[in-house]
Amino acid sequence: MAKLVRTEEEVMLADAARGFLDGAAPVSHLRGLRDAGKTHDPALWKDMSDMGWAGIMVPESAGGADMGAAAACVLAEELGKTLVSSPFISTAVIAATALKQVADDRANAALAKIASGEMIYALAVDETNKFAPEASEMQAKKVGNGFRLNGTKGFVVDGGLADRLLVLANTGDGLTLFDLPTDRTGIKRDTTAMIDSRDAARVTFTDVDATGDDVLGTVDDAMSVLKPALQAGQAALAAEMAGAAAGAFGMTVEYLKERKQFGVEIGRFQALQHRAAHLWSETEVTASAIMNAGRQLDENPDEAELAVSLAKARATATVQLAVQEGVQMHGGIGMTDAFDMGFYMKRARVTAEWLGDYGYHARKVAHLRGF
Amino acid sequence: MTQFSKDLSVFREEIRDWLEANCPEEMRDGAITERTICWGGKNWNFTSDAQKTWLDRASAAGLTVPKWPTAYGGAGLSRDQEKILQDEMGRINARPPLQSFGIWMLGPALLQFGTEEQKLEYLPPIARGEVRWCQGYSEPGAGSDLANVQSKGEDKGDHWLINGQKIWTSYADKADWIFALIRTDREAPKHKGISFILINMENEGVTTRPIQLISGSSPFCETFFDDVKTPIGNVVGEVNRGWDVAKYLLTHEREMISAGGAGLSGGGRAFGAILNDEVGGLSDPILHADAMRAEVDALSIGLTIERYKDMAESGQGVGDASAMLKYMGTELNKTRHELVMAAGGSDALEWEDGRAPHWLRTKANSIEGGTSEVMLSILSKRVLGLPG
Numbered sequence: 001m002a003k004l005v006r007t008e009e010e011v012m013l014a015d016a017a018r019g020f021l022d023g024a025a026p027v028s029h030l031r032g033l034r035d036a037g038k039t040h041d042p043a044l045w046k047d048m049s050d051m052g053w054a055g056i057m058v059p060e061s062a063g064g065a066d067m068g069a070a071a072a073c074v075l076a077e078e079l080g081k082t083l084v085s086s087p088f089i090s091t092a093v094i095a096a097t098a099l100k101q102v103a104d105d106r107a108n109a110a111l112a113k114i115a116s117g118e119m120i121y122a123l124a125v126d127e128t129n130k131f132a133p134e135a136s137e138m139q140a141k142k143v144g145n146g147f148r149l150n151g152t153k154g155f156v157v158d159g160g161l162a163d164r165l166l167v168l169a170n171t172g173d174g175l176t177l178f179d180l181p182t183d184r185t186g187i188k189r190d191t192t193a194m195i196d197s198r199d200a201a202r203v204t205f206t207d208v209d210a211t212g213d214d215v216l217g218t219v220d221d222a223m224s225v226l227k228p229a230l231q232a233g234q235a236a237l238a239a240e241m242a243g244a245a246a247g248a249f250g251m252t253v254e255y256l257k258e259r260k261q262f263g264v265e266i267g268r269f270q271a272l273q274h275r276a277a278h279l280w281s282e283t284e285v286t287a288s289a290i291m292n293a294g295r296q297l298d299e300n301p302d303e304a305e306l307a308v309s310l311a312k313a314r315a316t317a318t319v320q321l322a323v324q325e326g327v328q329m330h331g332g333i334g335m336t337d338a339f340d341m342g343f344y345m346k347r348a349r350v351t352a353e354w355l356g357d358y359g360y361h362a363r364k365v366a367h368l369r370g371f
Numbered sequence: 372m373t374q375f376s377k378d379l380s381v382f383r384e385e386i387r388d389w390l391e392a393n394c395p396e397e398m399r400d401g402a403i404t405e406r407t408i409c410w411g412g413k414n415w416n417f418t419s420d421a422q423k424t425w426l427d428r429a430s431a432a433g434l435t436v437p438k439w440p441t442a443y444g445g446a447g448l449s450r451d452q453e454k455i456l457q458d459e460m461g462r463i464n465a466r467p468p469l470q471s472f473g474i475w476m477l478g479p480a481l482l483q484f485g486t487e488e489q490k491l492e493y494l495p496p497i498a499r500g501e502v503r504w505c506q507g508y509s510e511p512g513a514g515s516d517l518a519n520v521q522s523k524g525e526d527k528g529d530h531w532l533i534n535g536q537k538i539w540t541s542y543a544d545k546a547d548w549i550f551a552l553i554r555t556d557r558e559a560p561k562h563k564g565i566s567f568i569l570i571n572m573e574n575e576g577v578t579t580r581p582i583q584l585i586s587g588s589s590p591f592c593e594t595f596f597d598d599v600k601t602p603i604g605n606v607v608g609e610v611n612r613g614w615d616v617a618k619y620l621l622t623h624e625r626e627m628i629s630a631g632g633a634g635l636s637g638g639g640r641a642f643g644a645i646l647n648d649e650v651g652g653l654s655d656p657i658l659h660a661d662a663m664r665a666e667v668d669a670l671s672i673g674l675t676i677e678r679y680k681d682m683a684e685s686g687q688g689v690g691d692a693s694a695m696l697k698y699m700g701t702e703l704n705k706t707r708h709e710l711v712m713a714a715g716g717s718d719a720l721e722w723e724d725g726r727a728p729h730w731l732r733t734k735a736n737s738i739e740g741g742t743s744e745v746m747l748s749i750l751s752k753r754v755l756g757l758p759g
Binding site (some may be wrong): 003004005047112254256257264265267268270273274276277278280281284285286287288289291292306312317348361363367369370 | 374532645659660662663664666667668670671674675677678681682685687692695697698711744746747748750751754755756757758759
């Protein structure tokens with residue numbers, strides 16, 4: 001396997017991303033969107049697409065950069081550092097990976113539109129308050145040559161701004177993945193005001209008709225398309241979370257060096273030094289799990305499940321520790337809305353749940369490790 | 372000397388064949404317990420003929436110290452080759468042919484700081500398992516404050532005259548030689564007056580006394596130097612610059628201790644699976660959850676050890692960050708042994724059962740080689756740049 005060290009190409013990608021995002025999308029950008037009652041900045045997504053980020057996993061034949069999961073993780077980490085609001089993971093990672101598994105003419109056309117930034121996708125999987133794709137009950141009854149969908153999906157991240165939805169539904173003999181336009185008759189989207197100020201929707205399907213052309217992959221076999229897409233998304237999300245942890249931690253260490261109490265910088269106090277050093281240790285260990293997940297997905301995708309769940313579990317624990325310690329070590333100012341730490345805390349909670357929480361992924365690890 | 376190919380796929384074939392031909396069946400049980408380990412040394416009693424055969428064959432091929440240069444008893448393997456060797460040994464569950472402080476600590480120090488003469492004199496006997504070394508660092512008044520060592524060495528022209536006391540000298544009662552931190556300049560600032568000196572344990576004036584631990588075993592000793600003479604040339608690195616050598620070695624020691632927990636450096640069986648099999652099911656949901664958490668952390672720390680090795684290999688120094696591995700690895704090992712005891716219930720409380728001594732022994736992991744608190748202080752000051 002490739003080494004657990006960033007390649008020159010990955011270092012350059014991270015540097016370029018940081019350079020752009022520090023100017024175009026610092027945390028104040030998210031704050032600005034929130035204060036304006038928005039969750040998305042189309043101009044920012046256009047710039048990101050123009051730089052090739054929307055097509056980072058899209059094959060070159062469809063106008064993408066075809067750089068793979070590890071590279072997507074590098075970008076996601078940089079996005080996480082300043083809490084950039086974009087449909088990167090749902091569209092550029094999850095949908096692109098799903099479409100790549102199929103790679104027929106229609107899928108390739110969709111991939112080209114993802115790469116150009118013209119098309120935004122959202123993943124509609126959750127039906128309860130916890131991630132459990134295998135347990136999806138929403139019905140897609142076989143009617144004539146097609147299907148009729150009825151049911152509700154919740155926590156559809158980027159579902160409010162999406163042009164298309166990947167919908168997981170039960171087709172009687174198994175689960176099937178549908179690729180539907182959001183303006184299909186019978187689809188109703190209610191955007192939900194989320195604590196992280198990002199887009200999400202509850203989507204209701206009432207007698208929504210679909211044809212065989214709307215099926216992504218094979219009927220009754222959603223997982224052969226969805227599983228790799230979920231794994232790529234989980235790894236990239238873990239990387240975004242590591243980025244958020246790094247962002248919160250960076251603010252905290254700077255504060256420890258500047259803030260004075262009792263006449264000295266509070267970073268001189270061993271109680272705080274040791275908390276900070278412990279937190280840094282956790283971030284280092286998590287970084288290894290994430291890098292490993294990216295490498296496995298690129299080099300050994302059929303065996304990547306353990307690596308991906310390990311990364312998402314560790315990232316979940318680490319980012320939550322980072323934001324809690326971040327607020328505590330900042331003291332009262334950390335509780336104020338005027339200060340950015342709260343944005344990190346809220347995003348951390350949302351990412352902890354999305355695509356499987358700590359327990360979901362730790363159970364996967366335990367299962368795959370034989371207990 | 373066996374010559375191995377530099378081509379990795381050829382090397383894998385060669386090493387697989389070599390292991391098949393040379394590793395005795397009895398040495399393929401994967402055992403790495405206190406009772407099965409081969410420490411070597413003049414007074415070593417092999418626990419079986421197979422143990423001796425395995426050591427002789429492995430050392431003849433340079434595979435007791437695979438990465439050391441062939442001139443000093445190694446096989447001159449690259450890190451990628453070493454990984455393959457570990458893979459292939461793991462595949463047949465081969466025991467390590469030899470483990471020792473000479474391999475882990477003195478060897479790396481000599482390779483970095485020793486003269487050519489010292490390397491040729493001391494390294495091959497370590498590789499062959501003929502000389503067993505112990506480490507003389509801590510003193511009653513120099514624990515976490517290691518640079519406060521007071522054992523003194525006086526320059527007597529052709530020899531050093533050494534007086535003082537060391538403590539926590541691992542297996543000093545079984546060792547042939549000791550590498551010790553000795554104060555050779557009492558006027559200099561405390562870090563600048565220490566030398567790294569090699570002393571034969573058979574020399575007149577060296578005595579050792581085992582210290583019984585809470586685990587019931589006595590892996591550590593007190594070692595006393597009363598007018599001990601050692602040749603003036605037995606200094607590694609420059610006189611009064613022994614702290615540089617000590618710091619370098621502590622980094623090695625930390626990496627070693629952090630990787631100490633079984634399975635941490637990859638490949639090994641899941642700790643949760645071991646727990647599950649030993650107690651017939653992790654039926655208690657809280658214990659089961661704790662075991663899952665420990666598994667997630669163990670695998671990730673194992674990957675971090677690999678990542679740091681990869682970084683070092685590609686020329687990105689890890690430096691003080693190795694304190695993190697020591698801290699995280701040892702704390703995890705303590706957690707895992709708490710889980711073993713909890714899973715074992717009252718069965719594990721009997722000495723005969725054997726789990727308790729291991730559990731008790733792990734409590735020293737976060738003390739020896741620098742306490743967890745010292746590690747955190749190193750990280751906060753040298754990695755995070757916090758003041759004070």
